[in-house]
Amino acid sequence: MSASKLQESGDVRIAHSLHTKEEEFVVKRREIVFQSLQKHEIHCSQNKVPHIALLSSGGGQRATVGLLECLVQLDKAGLLDCILYLSGVSGSTWCMASLYQEPDWSTKLETVKDNIIKRLSGPGVSWGDAFAKLKKYYNGKDFFSLTDIWAAIVVTTYMKEIDEHTLTDKWSQLGKDPFPIYTATDKQSKQEEGGDPWFEISPHEAGYSLSGAFVETSNFGSQFDNGSKKKHQAEIDMLYLQAMCSSALADGEATWKWIKAISVPEIKSVFDKMEQDQSGGNASRTTQEPVGEDECYQELLNPVDAETLTLEQSSRTKLTDLFGGQKQFGQTADKHKKTARCIAQRIWGRNYNFLHNMTDESVPAALLQKETRDLIDAGLLINSPYFSVLRKERNIDLIIALDYSDGDPFTTVREAAKTCKKLKIPFPEVNIPSDEGKKPKDFYVFEGQNAPTVIHIPLFNVVNCGGKPGDWRKKYGILKGPYSAEMITEVMGVAGKNISNNREKLLEQIRAVAEAK
Incomplete structure (x- = not known):
């Protein structure tokens, strides 16, 4: 079957070529x-137009507003x-999701930016609406996981909206914007040898970037079996996609404890508001026993018996109450136990594995065996x-990498170079x-023979932070938020300088790759 017919059939596509609609888009975008x-x-x-990709790292809300500016x-x-592709991780995907709500956003960016900032600075999603959305996920999907909770409670808290659009219904191949690529990580492949952990979701295809599946x-x-669709489920919406791409807690107990240490007040407030909702909004700190920090986390960190998959009765009751009780949801006790199990085992981003039961030597065997795969934050x-x-x-000639990471501002580019060397993918030293x-500059260029040029731009640096980038990283840690209007303005001001201060350097590198090509 030809590639185009295979794509139209809805079957799995095993090939390294681009989707035909992406190829068509690239032709049009190259003209721009x-x-x-x-x-x-x-x-x-x-x-011979150079292919330029803008990459944006994770980094919570500072990545969201930093990328925007x-x-x-x-x-x-x-x-x-000049940008052909725009690809993001974690908090950057929040910005992308907001941008691509508006067709041809790049032609009216100031207006789009103002609307996004107005939303981020305004009132949040009501708890009633957030829990109504959580119920939709709970009742409407074969697999309910912590990603659904993260979407309805955390992403809505930061982004202040419930985005029920899908990636495909907001995209037109005639669009004038860079081609968007959202990224996640296959958790099983990350933990085991022999898989392909890099997963991408574009307006046309979702799958494994390096395996070509x-x-x-x-x-x-x-649900797929042996490459053919067996059972249809509705396309994931943009709220869930943002949650899947930003599930920073999805990788082990150490991460949970790290989050606990950094962001107890924010998470604690979530549990407090849950209690208020359970009591019809009449709960008060004077009439109810306060929820302690350890208690808030204990329900998520409780050990689970690996053989029986059971929880303590008290935890099971509390987790059932979290979802409004059996009558409110009209579900069986088995489904409540399933919910408790996903929380106890920290199941995130579980979906059917579209490669299940396939036999193809070009795809790692580890990707073919299980009926499900778990997709989590690629920033992990x-x-x-x-x-x-x-x-x-994709023939990329120039990568412009905006880095909003915590800690070492060069970890991303170093790890990319290290992994590329291992996989024999061209990448500069x-x-x-x-x-x-600890005191990075604001502009780095890495070049190599037969490899894309990489521009690396750390958010906080000695140029835009008065020589004290460490103070800024501390003030705007990736788990701070939701940001106030003043905080948004301050971070955007710093982020914007990284481009405005380096306009000529960017032009120089674009000119260099164009001439080389």
């Missing part, structure tokens, strides 16, 4: 890139139309979506002076 280059007197033939500044610099995005989440592996754009068939780890 070509016209933009001409304005900057960067001359090249139309069939960097795009605004790229637009003001006349460089946004994909399914139509509209069918992602449906490498906190930047390098492997979505390093697919050979990454050498950074040892004294710049």
Whole structure:
């Protein structure tokens, strides 16, 4: 069966070529890139237009607003139309989801930005609406996991909306915006040898970036057997997609304890409000016993018996109460036990494995065996979506990597280089002076033969932070939030300088790759 017919059939596609609709989009977008280059007197033939990818790391809400302002500044610099692909991890996908709600957002970015900031600075989603959405997930899916809870409670708290659009219904191949790629990590592949942990979701396909195994995005989440769809499930919505891409707690008890230490007040307030909802909104701290920090977390950290998959009766009762009780949901006790089990075992992002029961030697055997796969925050592996754009068939010449990570601001590019060397994927050498780890500059260029040029831009640096980037990283830790209007403005101001201060350097590198091509 030809690639195009296979795509139309809804069956699994095993191939390294791009989806035909992505190929069609690239042709149209290259024309926009070509016209933009001409304005900057960067001359090249139309069939030699450089492919430029903008990558944005995870980093909570600072990644969300930082990416937004960097795009605004790229637009003001006349460089946004040079970008072919936009790919994000974790908090950056929150920004992307907001942008792509608006068709052709790149042609009216100031207005789109103002609308997003107004929402982020305004009132949040009501708890009634959040729990109503949680019930929809609970009743409407074959697999209910902590990602559904994360979507309805955490993502809505930060993004202040319930986005029920799907990726495919908000996209047109005639769009004038960069091609979006959302990224996640296959948890099982991350933990075991022999898999492919890099998972991408675009408007047309979802699947494993390096293995070349994909399914139509509209069918992602449906049940497949031996490459053919067996049972259809509705396409995941953008709220769930954002949660899946940003599930920072999904990888082990150590992460939970780390979150507990950093963000107890925020998480504690969630549990307090849950209690108020349970009592009809009349609960008060004077009439009810306060919920202690340890109690809030204990229900999620309680050990589970690996053989019987049982919880203590008190935990089981509390977790059942969390979802409104058996009568409210009209579900059986088995389903409540299933919910308690997913919490006790920390099941995140569970979906049907569209590769289940296939036999194909080009796909790692580990991906073919289980009926389900768990998809989690890609930032738990490498906190930047390098492997979505390093697919050979995307022919990327220049990567502009915006880094909003906590800790060492060079971890993402170092880990990408290390992994590429192991997998024999072309990538430049990454050498950074040892004294710049805590005090990075605002612009780094890494070049190599037969490899894409990589520009690395740390958010907080000695140029835009008055020589004290560490103070800024502490003040705006990735788990701080939701941000006030003042905090949003401050982070955006810093992020924007990384583009406006380096406009000529960016142009220089774009010109260099255009001439080399």
